[in-house]
Amino acid sequence: MQYLPQIAFLVIVAAATYFLYRRITQIRKNIFLGKASNRTDRKSERWKTMLLVALGQKKMFKRIIPAFLHLLIYVGFLVINLEVLEFLIDGFAGTHRIFAPVLGDFYTVLINVFEFLTVGVLFSCIAFLIRRNVLKVKRFSGEEMRKWPTLDANLILIIETVLMLAILTMNATDMLIQGQDEHYAQTGEFFFSSFLVPLFEGMSLSTLIFVERFAWWFHIIGILGFAIYVTYSKHLHIALAFPNTWYSNLESKGKIENMPVVTNEVKMMLGMPTEGAGDPPAEVARFGAKDVNDLSWVNIMNAYSCTECGRCTSQCPANITGKKLSPRKVMMATRDRAEEVGASIAKGGKGLEDGKSLLGDFITKEEINACTSCNACVEACPVNIDPLSIILEMRRYVAMEESGSPASWNGMFQNIETSFSPWKFAPTDRFKWADDLKKDA
Amino acid sequence: MSDNINKVPTMAEMAAKGESPEVLFWVGCAGSFDDRYKKVTVAFIKILNKVGISYAVLGEEETCTGDPARRAGNEFLFQMQAVANIQVLDGYGIKKIVTACPHCFNTIKNEYPELGGNYEVIHHSTFLQQLINEGKVGLKGGGEFKGRKITYHDSCYLGRANNIYEAPREVLQALDAELVEMKSCRTKGLCCGAGGAQMFKDAEPGNKEINIERTEEALKTGANIIAAGCPFCMTMMRDGVKAKEKEENVEVLDLAELIAKNEGL
Missing domain, CATH: 1.10.1060 (Fumarate Reductase Iron-sulfur Protein; Chain B, domain 2)
Structure with a gap:
């Protein structure tokens, strides 16, 4: 019985990994339905484009408000996910906050940084939900955005909001449990989640442990479930933005690819x-x-x-x-x-x-x-x-x-074929523009 | 300085004399046939003659670059045109080309190399900017356009397609005019509606013509001159100004025309 949570954890992680692997393989196959591309030249320029546009979010900053809100979620996602490493070790080994005693005060600093970003993500998700559903920013609507695309966008923001709340709940209850249960290491004070502490004060130790454990499991299963969800969702850009920018078209935008x-x-x-x-x-x-x-x-x-x-x-x-x-x-x-x-x-x-x-x-x-x-x-x-x-x-x-182009285009094609101009003029009249000049010359 | 401001040397004449010009002026179909744009061609010829540069035109030997055919999907026709043009250009040993059409510019510069045509291609806005920087035209001060409000309409095939945003603006600044920007400009410039072979067909059903949308942006600046650097933009903006019944107060002029007027040509 003692190992039951660990076994459960192992099974959940293994199942999630399997589904994720299967889905990634499928997407890869779908992408390679397409024909070969020769975009492997100019490698240093490609890495640079990827670093600037995907990692550096360069093009987002043309619109400063969404850029700032998006940056909060993006940095939060990158940094908070470091904590998943501890989740995984704890889950497999049956430990609790294994890095807390090892890192000491630094652990407190680290978790406070994570919490700061958690609050940032929460703020942005709520702001984005408001932009979509209350302010109704125009570009989020449109013919193609009915039903699933709109639901997908809202689901992503809601899932992220709930995951962030789970972290804060977990940390708040953890602080209350510390000192009462020796399995819970001393971590020092967490600034943001301490605001939630009053909600849980007065609960019995077993209730607190239940809430803390529930939040912990909810967060890790939530992350794994979300990872699978992402592969069915528009949110896949979090991964594909990187290869997508690497394989950018580096030629002048006006150039159409030759056949x-x-x-x-x-x-x-x-x-x-x-x-x-x-x-x-x-x-x-x-x-x-x-x-x-x-x-x-x-x-x-x-x-x-x-x-x-x-x-x-x-x-x-x-x-x-x-x-x-x-x-x-x-x-x-x-x-x-x-x-x-x-x-x-x-x-x-x-x-x-x-x-x-x-x-x-x-x-x-x-x-x-x-x-x-x-x-x-x-x-x-x-x-x-x-x-x-x-x-x-x-x-x-x-x-x-x-041969199904609009009739006027077919006419234009014919003009080019017969008189070498998209308009129907005699080729011999092409130089007539100079006649007046020549008269004066 | 040239002694004759109205001469129009052709490649054939020069080749017959065993000469080869420094630069070919590629006139383009609009510059050759469109009544309005022929005036731009003439203005640019006068500038070329005034600064005494060694140039020539192809005259009747020039044909469509194939740009509208390629953009409408007819790759065969495009390549037929391109390969034939490259044969003519290479036959004369042409190295450098200047053109007043961003579509010709883009096609010859970016799309001909893969078909074997390699030339140094510049758009007339860049060419004029270079003349200004070299002190050959402009900057006299107190010219016809001093202090007048001018707005510049970015051509997609100069701007986003080829990252040329500043050269046309620097040309306008040499006029000592007041340059005012539209709501959408430079990388966000709004198309006139004629690119991608739209010039040669009616617009698809919608609730507004694109050139009207763009003209409204231009009129909002309060400028009484809309400067352009593209024959299609010129047509679309002029139609827009006419539709808005503003042709009494607002002129659509090409960069070369503005410089030529400023020079008293």
């Missing part, structure tokens, strides 16, 4: 030497993107890294003026489709051959046709997600596989 397959064909048509001319033509599944497997894996990782903050959509000129396009929705749809296809394949289902596709069932032509390629969404994203590249790949599919 070497097309280059070969064009050069052959013009009778120019082509690279690898003797090789059999590479198998081209499709020009452009109809479904998630036509995108690059970086596009799909982008989708999993999206935390649905809506900065992209709030800056999108098409969205601002009432068009259906929302860059955030493009990312959410890409993720949803990758999840759907991945889950189907895992079950031995039809996968990509289910009769559905990203373009058509999740994203419409009207949406992709509304894009001005202005890069405002790309610039706005705090974790360097690139919705534009997905939109452009879909336009390629529509233009080259379906």
